[in-house]
Structure formats: structure tokens, C-alpha cells
Amino acid sequence: MWGINKKLAVLESRGEKIQASIVGAGQMGRGMVSQMMLMKGMKPAIVVDINPELAKTAYLHAGLKEDDIKFVKTISEANSWMEQGKYIYTDDADIAAKANLVQVAIDATGVPEVGAKFAVDSINNKKHIVMLNVETDVVIGPYLKQLADNAGIVYTGSAGDEPGAVMELFDFADALGFEVRAVGKGKNNPVDLECNPDSLYEYATGRGVSPKMQTAFSDGTKTMVEMTAMANATGFIPDVRGGHGAVGTAKELADIFRLKEEGGILNQYGIVDYINGVAPGVFVIVSTKLPDIKHEMEYLSMGSGPNYALYRPYHLTSLETPLSAALAVLDHQPTIVPTYGLVAETITVAKKDLKAGEMLDGIGGFTVYGTFEKADIAKQIGAVPLGLINKKTKLLKDVKKGELITYDMVELDQNSLIVQLRKLQDRFF
Template sequence: MFPSFAADLAERVRARGPIVVGLVGAGQMGTDLIVQIALMHGLRIGAVAVRTRPQNAVEAALSAGHARGDLVEASSATAVDRAIEAGRIAITTDLDALAGAGRIEVVIDATGHPESGAQVALAAIRHGKHMVMLNVEADITIGRSLKAQADKAGVIYTGAAGDEPAAAVELVAFARALGLTVVAAGKGKNNALNFDAVPEDYEAEARARDMNPRMLVEFVDGTKTMVEMVALANATGLTPDRPGMHGPRATKDELADVFRLQGEGGVLSRKGVVDYTIGKGVAPGVFCVVEPTHPRVLERLTDLHVGKGPLFTLHRPYHLTSLETPLSAARAVLYGRADMQPLDHPVAETGAVAKRDLAPGTVLGRIGERDYRGWSMVWADARKARAVPIGLAEKARVTRPVKKGELLNHENCAVDETLTIVKLRRALDQADARFLPADAA
């Protein structure tokens, strides 16, 4: 965080007016963003794009305190610009109308849908807009491709502040800047863990929490945790210690005792991993277990009551999800800075594991439904197993019988080659062959 961030936003308003944000998606996260940005000094929503239900965007804007007369339907980039110039918010079903509007400076994807995220990012980059990807499923599948294209276009591609991966990246960067060895980094899991969760069993809880049951199940069945920790891996170079990670029931005070090498009484086979815990006191925060490399530093950390050593836990006790995301949009515009980006080489993958027996001919549904759940893997292992990245699983057709618990791969499933995200991933896979051993390429 820049010390003068609030002052810089105020200066931006004085000199040029607030940063104009284009938002795609008006579900739970999109609604949060519309409300949050309305409360902030230095940013404003210029347009909201939704594909099927514009009324969702209208209701979100009204809940944020905007008047009905402030909302204008727009079907072209010119119409979006006119609305923004008049101090209004454009509502559109045309993605290119939003991305192509000259007044829009940065685009946030809040769809949570891998294929939609790919299309949104390409449109934003094509029109020279900075891109904030609040869509971790898309990022872990094709983020490196999108970052490379953004670099060529001279714009910023970034993950979203407030999501656990970006919050954990902050801790990892802090530890590394201090010269501490990162042993493990990860998150506390917020929801109960049930690998067999299906939407129909969580409808009542979803209603009580004002959530879509499918979205709730994506959290409960572990998929979201696998996806988020793979995003953290791809941004830091840390890797899952084993497929699916360990996920111990470690409390905040036990993290440094559990996430250490097996020979030292812990669960790890190596240092430098991503993982999660279902123990109390960690969620909704993130953690980083570190090891000092000098006895003087160990002495000081102990004296400061960070822990008893020889490993110590850095803990951020919260993440504010979409409420923090506008900060990433602002930093991209003001400073040309990304809060989180994938490295330029593959690190980890989220594959898909069958949640039930799947017969040939089955067309797979969306993440969080009944067909599959996420499973974190080291990239080279996933490549060797020909695992289907979870971002490509939707609309894939099962070609061979798949047993519950079996990994979906390119031999038992055929992905939908017409999807934008599949085409981008195919090109990325071809380029990534250079990272494989000669006998595996």
C-alpha cells in the first residue's frame, strides 16, 4: 500500500475527476462492488455489463443509493460515453460497448465464470483497458496468457485485492523482503468442508446467506480453496506439497508446529508450499509460516511474541473480498501496478475430480454443481496425468466411464473446443511444452 494512496486519489479527483470503472457482472460480488465504489472517494462506476438480466444491475445500483434517473441503458460505446459524461451509469448487455467506451479506464470482471472471464479480459485488453480479474477460476486457467497480452498492449492485468490469494501474496512478499524463508502460505477455510456437497443440499443455507446454492457449494466442496491456493502458487512459485494439499485442523497458534517438515514433527515433505487449514482462529484470514535464517532474527521474533520458534506464523486475520477490489483498480490506473500476477512459467494446476460416477455422453455442468470438484496439483504432475483444468470442465463431454473420485483428463473427457478459454489454454499448453523434461514433452 502506498502511504499517500488516499491523498493520491483525492488529487486524481481534483485534477481529472474520479477513476471510471467498467464492471462486468452484477451478482453477489458485482453488487458489493457497486455499493463499495459508491462509498469511495476517487472512483466511480461508469458502466455495468450483464448478459441476461440488466435488472440485476439496476437493483444493485439502486441499493447503492443511485437514483433510477441516474441509470441509462446503452447499446454502444458511444452511448456508454454519453452516459458517463452526463454523470450517469450506463447499463448494457454488450461487453464491447463497455470495454470500447473511451471514458472507461479499468474493467473489473465479477462474473465468476471461466469462459466469461476470458471474454471480458480479451475485450478489455483489446480496447486498451486495465483489467482486474475478480475471477480466480479464469486466472488459474489462462492468467499467464492474459498477462502476456496485457503487457503487449501496455495495460495492467491484475488479480483482485481482498481475495485470499492476493492477501496471502502480500504476506509472502513481506516475508521475502525481510529475508525470511517461506515454509508455507495459505488460508483458513471459511466454510465447512464436504467433498460430496451438491446444491440441492444447501439451498436453505444459501437463501439464509443471500447466495446462489451453486456458489455456496463451490466453497463447501473445497473447489474454491483449491482454486485460490493454486492462484497463490502461480503468483509466488510455492507449490502444493501433495495433490489436494494437507488441509489439517490446525489452529492459528498451531500453524507453525503443523506446517513444518515431517522430520521436525510436521506434515510437510518440503518447504515452500501452499496449503489451507480447517482449524479455528485462522479463517477468514490468511497465513504465512516463516523461518528466520539468522539467530539474531529468531531471538527478536521470539522477544516480540510472534511465536516460540524456530518457525513463526504471520497472520492477516481478515480478507474483505470484493470490498477491497476497487483498490486494485485504482492502483492499476494511478501507479501502473498489479496487486497479483501469475509468474511467466507454470507452477500449479487445479484439476477436476468426479463427484459421482459419470457415464460416457454426460455433458459436464458448472463448477459447484453435481459433476466434479477442484483438486490442486503441481503443474508437471497435472500435465503428466493429462488433467483437465477445472476452468475447461464446463461443457466437456465424458468419453469413457469415470468413477467417483477419479481425475478428469483428456482421455476420459473431451473439452468444448469452441470456447474462448479452451482456445487460449490450448495455445498456452503448446507453449508450455518447453518447461517439461525432454522425455516428457
């Protein structure tokens, strides 16, 4: 993203701004709106939430006055007010995907079904689409990327989210000619596979996070989803189902992520994993065979080798997302996409004993959580991608706590768009 600040400054000097729409005005969406207001050449032109007051609050917290913002119910209203320079808020995501002046649409919902519809609608209306919604991407990302490619616009994951942050390190190391051996992320809370929105209610609300979102973090699902996106973008695979989840510090990364015969934990190189105790942040493990590079790496306090850790000790989540939007519009370049198709999957595991006839819920809920596995193995065993599970998913067989849920065990919601798009992806990709 070198030089993106200068390109945005040129836009600003011309009196122009990139017109962005944002769906989702929770914690991430509100932060994004405020950050975008500080940037040159960028405008959060439309903010959408099912609770429109949250969308309005995002603008007010960003320093706008009541007279600057307008609530709209129709696309024609949105087009009219935007032409007059007003900021728009609404509860209708169709407006964010279809308004005339919008150049780039951003999904900050984290809901697979919502992300599927919004991405398809945005692409069909020739809007670049930035997904701060990895949950959708890991299920139908290859399909959405192809749809965007065919439309001549950019489909991309987000800078600041851990997969995007990993991709920046990966591209940096790969461009320099290092051998990249592993990529991964830190985790900043212990995995609790039994947690649910009720058990985490006080903790989550005390942190200003929704209990459902906190559950997805605490039961490890979010980490699995993020690692799946990393795998699909780099071609790297899970070394073991769910990852090793070792414990260590940033200084120990290069030693931990070695082959077992070298004193580390890995069965092979070219893998994705996570580590407890190194958070926030992301890392790549690199190596080189050339003696002068080894000498300089040691001189630069990068360790004695043969592996070296490149570690970024922060990722600013939605605050960085506007950079991906700018990159898409100005350079027609994605931050992270599933270049290798489905290399890994986030598959579904029963959170507790469940009975035939029960309805499941999905990410951040009471009944299931996600783990990640190689895509070919997931296909072989018929494991259900977690993003296809919703509250209308019916269990057909008894399932024990900790058991993988396979397609023959469930009746999926056939009215779900993401279920139907996944069928298309499975057929054609």
C-alpha cells in the first residue's frame, strides 16, 4: 500500500472523495466510519444497520451534525441526497449496494447470509466489495471472486483483519525471495469450547462486545475462520485439524514453528497455525539458504536461523479497512483473496450433545463451533462448512459433543442464499 496516502491526497486536492457504503454499524462499523472521516479522499457516504439509530450514532460520533445526515428509505432518496453532498443512513442494505454514487461497498456484519447477499448485489451493481466478513469469504469466496472478476471489479478481504495483515507480511517476504514456511496469528484468550452467549453475557457486555461475537472469539471459531482465509489466500494448509495452538512468546516463534526433527512442533512446512501468548498480532516464518543473508539476519537481531519470524504486533481491524477500499478503487488491487480456491474449510463441530429434530444456530451460538481442516479431507468426510448452518438447520441424527457434523446429519435451509451459492461453487469450482 506504499503511496496510497499520496494518491488520496491528490483526490482531496481536486475536491474529490471515494464514495463508500458500509453495512454494519456495530463496534467495527462505527470505528470504520470515524477513521474514514479523518482520511483524505475518502467518504463514508452511506451507513446501514438493522437498527438505523446505530448508523446515525456512527456519524454523530465521527463529528457530523444532524443537518449533515439524512435517513432514507429508497434508492432514489439516497441518490438525491448524496448528489447534494449529504451523508446517508438507512436500514436497507440494498441502498448501500445500488446507490448511484457509491464506488466501493464494505460489509462489516460478520454474518454469512447477509454477506452473501450484499456481496452479490454489490458486484452485480459494479461496486467494488470489501469483506470485513471472513465468515462469508471462507464459504463462497472463490465464487464471489469469480463473479467480481467477470464484472471487472475488485472483490477483497480487509486490511487490518488478521488474514489481510498476514497477507501483507507474506507478500513482503515472498517479494524479497525468502522461503515462507509458515503463517499464523496470535490468540489473546483461552479457548472455551463450551461457552455460549449466556455464559459470556456479562463479560462481553462489559467489554462493549455482543455476546454472540464474544462467543465466536472464545470458542475458537473466529480464529479457525481467519486461518481458513489465510490458507485459501496463500495455498498453505492446516498442519493438524484445528491447529496446534502452541503457547509461546514472539521471541520463541521461530523455534516453535520448526519441524519436529528440528526441535519444533510441525509435521511439515507450508502451514497455517495460531499461538497462544502472542497477541494481538500476526506472523510469518521465513528461511533462506544463502550464507550472507543468514549473516545479515543474525546481525539484525533476527536470530541464528534457520527460521526467522517476521512479526507484526498489531492489527487495527476495521480502522484499516478503508485502505482496502481505497486500494480497490485507485489501483484495482485486492488486499487478500482466495487465490488458491478452497485449500481449507471451517467445518462444524457439536458444542454439546444434540438430539435428532433439534434446530442448530450457527457461529457464536449455543449448539456448534468451528474447526479448520484441509478442504480435501473435509470433502472426503462430508463435513458441513460452518457458514452454512443457521437457525433453520435441522439435525437429523443424534450427535455427541465434540463430533463433526456431516451433510447426512442435517437438513440445511434451502432458502438460504449462501447454501445455494455454495452448491454452485461446489459444482463449478
